[in-house]
Amino acid sequence: MIGCTRQPWKRANHRIALWRGRIARAAWTLVLTAILMITWVPTAAAAMNHPPDLTELTLEQLMTIEITSVSKKEEPLWDSAAAVFVITGEDIRRAGVKSIPEALRLAPGIQVAQFGSNRWAISARGFNATFSNKLLVLIDGRSVYTPLFAGVFWDVQDTLLEDVDRIEVIRGPGGTLWGANAVNGVINVITKQARATQGGYIEVGGGSEERGFVGTRYGGRVGDDLFYRGYFKYANRDNLVTAAGRDGIDDWRTYRGGFRLDWEPSTRDTVTFQGDLYKGDFGQALTVPSLPPPFSLTRASDGRDDFSGGNFLTRWRHRTADRREASLQFYYDRTRRNEVLFDETRDTVDLEFQYRFPLGARHDLIWGVDTRVTVDDIGNSPSLVFTPTRRTDHLVSGFIQDQIALIRDRLVLTLGSKFEHNSYSDFEAQPNARLVYSPNAWNRIWTAVSRAVRTPARFERDVRTDTAAFPGPGGMTTLVQTLGNSDFTSEEELAFELGYRVQPVEWLSIDLAGFYTIYDNLRTAEPGVPVPALSASPPHIVLPFRLDNRMSGNTYGVEIASAWHPLSFWRLHLNYSYLEIKLHPDQTSAEPTADERRSPRHQVQLRSLVDLPWRLQFDTSVFFVDRLPKLVPSVPSYVRLDLRLGWRPTQAFDLSLVGQNLLDNRHPEWGSIFGVPVQPLEVQRSVYVQASWRF
Amino acid sequence: MLLFFLAIVGGVDALFPERTFAQPSPLEYQVKAAFLYQFSKFVEWPPEAFSTSQYTICIGTVDSGPMAGALQSIEGKETKGRRVVVKRFKAPEELEFCHILYISAAMADRLPEILDRLKGTSTLTVSDISGFARRGGMINLITVEDKIRFEINVEAAERAKLQISSHLLKLARIVSGEQ
Numbered sequence: 001m002i003g004c005t006r007q008p009w010k011r012a013n014h015r016i017a018l019w020r021g022r023i024a025r026a027a028w029t030l031v032l033t034a035i036l037m038i039t040w041v042p043t044a045a046a047a048m049n050h051p052p053d054l055t056e057l058t059l060e061q062l063m064t065i066e067i068t069s070v071s072k073k074e075e076p077l078w079d080s081a082a083a084v085f086v087i088t089g090e091d092i093r094r095a096g097v098k099s100i101p102e103a104l105r106l107a108p109g110i111q112v113a114q115f116g117s118n119r120w121a122i123s124a125r126g127f128n129a130t131f132s133n134k135l136l137v138l139i140d141g142r143s144v145y146t147p148l149f150a151g152v153f154w155d156v157q158d159t160l161l162e163d164v165d166r167i168e169v170i171r172g173p174g175g176t177l178w179g180a181n182a183v184n185g186v187i188n189v190i191t192k193q194a195r196a197t198q199g200g201y202i203e204v205g206g207g208s209e210e211r212g213f214v215g216t217r218y219g220g221r222v223g224d225d226l227f228y229r230g231y232f233k234y235a236n237r238d239n240l241v242t243a244a245g246r247d248g249i250d251d252w253r254t255y256r257g258g259f260r261l262d263w264e265p266s267t268r269d270t271v272t273f274q275g276d277l278y279k280g281d282f283g284q285a286l287t288v289p290s291l292p293p294p295f296s297l298t299r300a301s302d303g304r305d306d307f308s309g310g311n312f313l314t315r316w317r318h319r320t321a322d323r324r325e326a327s328l329q330f331y332y333d334r335t336r337r338n339e340v341l342f343d344e345t346r347d348t349v350d351l352e353f354q355y356r357f358p359l360g361a362r363h364d365l366i367w368g369v370d371t372r373v374t375v376d377d378i379g380n381s382p383s384l385v386f387t388p389t390r391r392t393d394h395l396v397s398g399f400i401q402d403q404i405a406l407i408r409d410r411l412v413l414t415l416g417s418k419f420e421h422n423s424y425s426d427f428e429a430q431p432n433a434r435l436v437y438s439p440n441a442w443n444r445i446w447t448a449v450s451r452a453v454r455t456p457a458r459f460e461r462d463v464r465t466d467t468a469a470f471p472g473p474g475g476m477t478t479l480v481q482t483l484g485n486s487d488f489t490s491e492e493e494l495a496f497e498l499g500y501r502v503q504p505v506e507w508l509s510i511d512l513a514g515f516y517t518i519y520d521n522l523r524t525a526e527p528g529v530p531v532p533a534l535s536a537s538p539p540h541i542v543l544p545f546r547l548d549n550r551m552s553g554n555t556y557g558v559e560i561a562s563a564w565h566p567l568s569f570w571r572l573h574l575n576y577s578y579l580e581i582k583l584h585p586d587q588t589s590a591e592p593t594a595d596e597r598r599s600p601r602h603q604v605q606l607r608s609l610v611d612l613p614w615r616l617q618f619d620t621s622v623f624f625v626d627r628l629p630k631l632v633p634s635v636p637s638y639v640r641l642d643l644r645l646g647w648r649p650t651q652a653f654d655l656s657l658v659g660q661n662l663l664d665n666r667h668p669e670w671g672s673i674f675g676v677p678v679q680p681l682e683v684q685r686s687v688y689v690q691a692s693w694r695f
Numbered sequence: 696m697l698l699f700f701l702a703i704v705g706g707v708d709a710l711f712p713e714r715t716f717a718q719p720s721p722l723e724y725q726v727k728a729a730f731l732y733q734f735s736k737f738v739e740w741p742p743e744a745f746s747t748s749q750y751t752i753c754i755g756t757v758d759s760g761p762m763a764g765a766l767q768s769i770e771g772k773e774t775k776g777r778r779v780v781v782k783r784f785k786a787p788e789e790l791e792f793c794h795i796l797y798i799s800a801a802m803a804d805r806l807p808e809i810l811d812r813l814k815g816t817s818t819l820t821v822s823d824i825s826g827f828a829r830r831g832g833m834i835n836l837i838t839v840e841d842k843i844r845f846e847i848n849v850e851a852a853e854r855a856k857l858q859i860s861s862h863l864l865k866l867a868r869i870v871s872g873e874q
Binding site for chain 1: 722725726728729730732733737768769772804805807808825826829830831842843844862863866870871
């Protein structure tokens, strides 16, 4: 046993000699942890084989035992034929993260690159961008990606993290169930039921980057059937810094409050009402082209940029004795942003109905219809213009999916498709076929073939934006403009996936997924004929780039997630992902293939959660993210170390000391992309303390 | 990085060449099994519930899942002069009378059907399905702050001619249900 563990270590040791600095240090941490894990396993096995005799305990004693389980088998996701990872509320708390985008760092294969105190570039399976557009994000069933650019304004997607039950992260296409934009993944944030958040909760904290935050919630009940909660939170976050080490002037503040009400009028019905209100302000500095030399200038927020909004959702779910289930959901969402280059007010209403019923002994059918209307009002600036400024878009979709037990408890086939009609690309079909095989209780093998589309965003149809300026022929300035294209169509995807999950013993689970994806009609920007603008002042030449769909490509990779519970008081998670992207612009296209290396080839996450004596908890997270050579400036690989020391002297009181990005003063996680007027900032070391109290 | 991972996985593999040996069930279910055993001490069944055998008390599960292994720990133990017999039913169609029936969360969809089948019998129903006691079940095991608590639907128990001791009721949250 010792022999077989030492050999790979020696080889690894030889490699480490080639590395330097931080990476070597982090690698050593990994190696040492690996050795520790391997040598501790026999002890762990012994500990697990001789549990105390619980049957001798009284009821009162049994009620004091803490049960935390890493077992995935009880989760419905264990049987799913998709690359799913679940971030639990406990994971969020023990990782010390304070926002939803930061929590996504815990999932394998998700690239989270922060480039402003309120800005993140987040993607799965490649194609990350400053405004990335192939991820669907839902919070309690409410879609939060903006049809403006098909991406997400992460700074307004928040709630009291204490009340988050889990974040389901689905890598790969999920178009059949979730609809357009679920091309490379779906992020599903699910908050706890009001029943599970009874009583009061207060958290207060602050530190170097998290300057100060407060969160509070109170949950109660009326009679036996009605549970409610209300929350409020405030956070003030510090600037990030520029590459030169100067303040990024992007500090931000948010205020947010909300409620949730769960009512069970009968044993078969559940009705939920929930809503949030938020506002916040932030600063930013953007580099925009200018006609006179030096051809670019920095525009900063005059005063403060700000956002505000709110949403209301209601859902009725009805179950019948014969396993039929119907649900009806309605939501309204208003969001408003006021930034240097544009402002946007958007109202969205959405109505959805789903019905699930068994058919015979083998079929489990589910179908649904959804209709959405989104109305916006854009305020333009000279360098970013949307025409028209107001637009109303309708989306109507339906889906049907059949889960067929080919062999009962062994082989399950899922066939389904989504059909959708939208204002931009008319009719879209997104079918998929998934198969999961369960040879026994601790093994699952699954495979899937799916088609998904990323429908055009308003940006790709209606925009005119100044991209760059440079001295042209005859001393006249050439202004590069990016123009939307009324013929811009959907980006298409065909994905093949294969996965394997194994839980050989209750305290170890490994989840592997591999994928090969073919893309077509990917977005490109194509140069047009230069147009002199002689009557303008100053006179200049406009070089237009029109958005088009002239690129295909493919990606492949693997993602590994593992959870290990070697001792009752120690949990480990090790995730790894590998990604390769190949892009093929058409012969007629002028697009470079820079997207290929804007997502890391390798990512590793290692987390250790230890329960110490004296009610202490010591949690370590190490993240390795590979370099991003095709950004400007290119982003070197980095290792991030986060530590958390928690103390819970009583069930009611919690104290945490958290350090983030401890290995360096600052490092970049993202760079510029040509034509995107954002100054990427660097992430700094952060330390904060937090006290929380339940009553 | 991959190399480390493979080394670790390889290490584990070498340690556990046979994957078929009995898997210890998670602590959560061992504790829940102990709860089931304790419940048997604080509930009075009508005499006809012991007509087939005076000397045994049956604790059953439907689709036991992770509970299967945990129940081994209470099999054969003594409770009020009777020996615990564990029965595992794969599906609701196979149900036979048991004094205590644990219904696993996997059966949530088929709960109304299961409760329907148990009507008229003196079965103490226990489950961790959310809202179980309010949906016509008797004892709902719930997890609060990583600890197990329980809700009792006294009316449902009384309908099944079961008497629950005041000691058990004191530790529980009393809820009323429908049906």
